[in-house]
Amino acid sequence: MNYFNFKRRHSSIVHIGNTPLGGEYPIRIQSMTNTSTMDTEGSVEQCISIIEAGADYVRLTAQGVREAENLENIKKGLLSKGYQTPLIADIHFNPKAADAAAAIVDKVRINPGNFVDSARTFKKLTYTDEEYAHEIQRIRDRLVPFLNICKKHGTAIRLGVNHGSLSDRIMSRYGDTPEGMVESCLEFLRICREESFSDIVISIKASNTVIMVKTVRLLIEAMRKENMCYPLHLGVTEAGDGEDGRIKSAVGIGTLLADGIGDTIRVSLSEDPEKEIPVAKKLVDYIEKRAGHPHIEGETAAGFDYCHVNKRETQSIGNIGGNNPPVVIASCIPVKNESNVKADYYYTHKNCPSSVRSEEKIIVDADVYRPQENVYPLFKYDEISLLKAVPAPLRFLEISYNDATPQLLKLLKEEKNIVLILSSAHQNIVGEQRAFFHWLINNQCSVPVILKNRYNENNAEELQIKTGADFGPLLMDYFGDGILIQNDGDISPESLISYSFGILQATRQRITKTEYISCPSCGRTMFDLQQTIARVKAATSHLTGLKIGIMGCIVNGLGEMADADYGYVGAGRHKVSLYKGKECIEKNIPEEEAIEKLTELIRKNNDWKEKE
Incomplete structure (x- = not known):
């Protein structure tokens, strides 16, 4: 494979009825x-x-x-x-x-x-x-x-x-x-x-x-x-x-x-x-759709091991980079409601607020920026000369791989408190952004980088799939100190923030909610899986950071739940067994009693907290 340029791996052909698999056949x-x-x-x-x-x-x-x-x-x-x-x-x-x-x-x-x-x-x-x-x-x-x-x-x-x-x-x-x-x-x-x-x-x-x-x-x-x-x-x-x-x-x-x-x-x-x-x-x-894309010139960083990736070391600027978890930047005005879905930063474009709540951090375009607490300027690449004249405690600079020049490198080594926002309009977003990170590593540059991608989607499922597929590969290789989803379609800002945190949780970069490890159901399932998942979530979704396995049967249950804190497993028709880690705590509980027993088990182990 070419790490930067998309090309499907060659495999042998397997004959499966009238629908062969592998080789040049479709996925x-x-x-x-x-x-x-x-x-x-x-x-x-x-x-x-x-x-x-x-x-x-x-x-x-x-x-x-x-x-x-x-x-x-x-x-x-x-x-x-x-x-x-x-x-x-x-x-x-x-x-x-x-x-x-x-x-x-x-x-x-x-x-x-x-x-x-x-x-x-x-x-x-x-x-x-x-x-x-x-x-x-x-x-x-x-x-x-x-x-x-x-x-x-x-x-x-x-x-x-x-x-x-x-x-x-x-x-x-x-x-x-x-x-x-x-x-x-x-x-x-x-x-x-x-x-x-x-x-x-x-x-x-x-x-x-x-x-x-x-x-x-x-x-x-x-x-x-x-x-x-x-x-x-x-x-x-x-x-x-x-x-x-x-x-x-x-x-x-x-x-x-x-x-x-x-x-x-x-x-x-x-x-x-x-x-x-x-x-x-x-x-x-x-x-x-990436097939046949324009070639991306990239040089793999010395010592990079595709099978054993390590986190890229970056400097810490405020709460971005270093050992901080990746941040979420929302491209909108702060959501002023009771929702728990809140971003770390809000990019409000040219809307520079007259006042900012203490718990909010705002990013505005450099040409409307005026110094005030918790407000930070965003510069475009052609505004580098302006950037040098603004001594803000945190400055954002939006660039693409085409801007990976000696001029940019010189700026990043001379100026402090800069966080890059990396965007791409390439047919192969993942490949081009990968190439930029390897360029930084090869040039011993430890500047933090926010991943940004722009979409125009009105369908939630489409956007969930595309953002997961675009941000996921970079974050899985530990590239990126934050993400910014910008969407020009009709999907709410709260949803975009939720997708951002969902991507970070899926890549194990930042845990912000309860994680459910639930099987897809099959003929072995011992209860109505969809109803059960809904009931378990209703009772436990506020337990941030807890991992709960919900398995229809024991075939893969115990093992796949090895990563879970608690397990709810089908033991027989409408019977449930409960696990703490890999240990079965109680067997063959009637299904109608199982949710209450699960919450009791969580309380007993001091992992319960009341809903706010």
């Missing part, structure tokens, strides 16, 4: 049903809804052999109605179900963490080299017969590694790390290659976008070293719903797509599955 979109796989009619209807929304593939869960075998009836039902979209079976813990499904569907997803291994115990185990080799042989003994069934029926495989379901074997050597996730995948890939089986797609997912991006990058590098080029399925597990789910997905998936990585994607929202498709399509379409 494929998919979703997953949440009906019971034994409900043939209901599953057929939902598959059709997903297909008509624009999906290239549809995935269904198969908990056991019985469910796997019923996929044949679902497939026949779809064919009878004229739908030939490839079907994918999702398997956990049950190799026999995988065997049965492989004779029916077009692709089978297996999880290397639980295909042979039992459920993760989170116990500290040790393996000698001999014992570890024995474990790999045990995988081979069970995987090879499954591969032979797939060969016979022309069935593809997805190796789907999840952060939350690594085996105890992997945990013993690598811990709960990106490196462990990569090795979990490679164990299976090496066996597949030795058996001359190449119809393989890989996914390697986490609910934490930082871990997800780093792991995929490490996997690409590890495969390159072993001469592998399998296609990638991208997704952020348990992304959630609504605004947060869309932004988090756009940040995680969009960062990798911006690098040219990804052959198929699923946006995992805790909503009706067909609602995932337009979000995924908008994200792919937006990124692909």
Whole structure:
């Protein structure tokens, strides 16, 4: 890949029914049903809804052999109605179900963490080299017969590694790390290659976008070293719903797509599955508009490691840069209401206020600036000569990559208290802004930089996707000391501020609200997920900084919640188990009592605070 210039990564081609994947084929979109796989009619209807929304593939869960075998009836039902979209079976813990499904569907997803291994115990185990080799042989003994069934029926495989379901074997050597996730995948890939089986797609997912991006990058590098080029399925597990789910997905998936990585994607929202498709399509379409863009001349900073990025060191100017969290600048007059959604700075353009409230910080255009407390001037690049004459405690200078000149560098080294606002009108915003940061590093310049992008959107979903995909890749590489979203369309200033904080939270740069790690629902879900999420949020959304996992079942629940403070997990039909971290505190609570029990658990551990 070229870090500054967009080009899609070359991958091998995988045959999946009538819709091949990888190579020069389009990036494929998919979703997953949440009906019971034994409900043939209901599953057929939902598959059709997903297909008509624009999906290239549809995935269904198969908990056991019985469910796997019923996929044949679902497939026949779809064919009878004229739908030939490839079907994918999702398997956990049950190799026999995988065997049965492989004779029916077009692709089978297996999880290397639980295909042979039992459920993760989170116990500290040790393996000698001999014992570890024995474990790999045990995988081979069970995987090879499954591969032979797939060969016979022309069935593809997805190796789907999840952060939350690594085996105890992997945990013993690598811990709960990106490196462990990569090795979990490679164990299976090496066996597949030795058996001359190449119809393989890989996914390697986490609910934490930082871990997800780093792991995929490490996997690409590890495969390159072993001469592998399998296609990638991208997704952020348990992304959630609504605004947060869309932004988090756009940040995680969009960062990798911006690098040219990804052959198929699923946006995992805790909503009706067909609602995932337009979000995924908008994200792919937006990124692909960068193809063929004007070349960006950039020089990678010495020592920069794409797989192990470090925060760029900057000087601290007020509350910007240094060890301060990234700030949010709103392009509007301060919101004068009771909303908790407040920016750190407000850029009011040419509206210079006569007085400023003590809790507000205002940025105005330099030509209308007059010195007063909490008001700061913004200069354009052609106003550099004016900037030198204004001794404000904080001065903003808006520039683009084209302004990366010796003149600018000289100014930044001579003048203090300058914060840059970096904008771009390039077809590939991410690439051009990346090039500017590397220019700064190569010139030993530690000036703080605010990322600015301008849009003209009236549709909230469109703007959530575009801002997540544009700001996310920079922030994921620890570039940027703040963000400024400017939108000329009809979306409220409060919403733009909310998106800004959502992007910072999704990139783990700044936590300002409760974080919900919620699964997208499937046929294993034990309760109405959407209603449950709404009820949990209503009770806990004021607990800023707390992470709460809401899982429909235990398949990935315990592991994916390893990053959560509390967990609310489906234990049986309308039964819930509650977790503190990885420890189950109370099992099989009736669903109608579970929210109250959850709040009691949070109170008991002194993490509760009353709503203001």
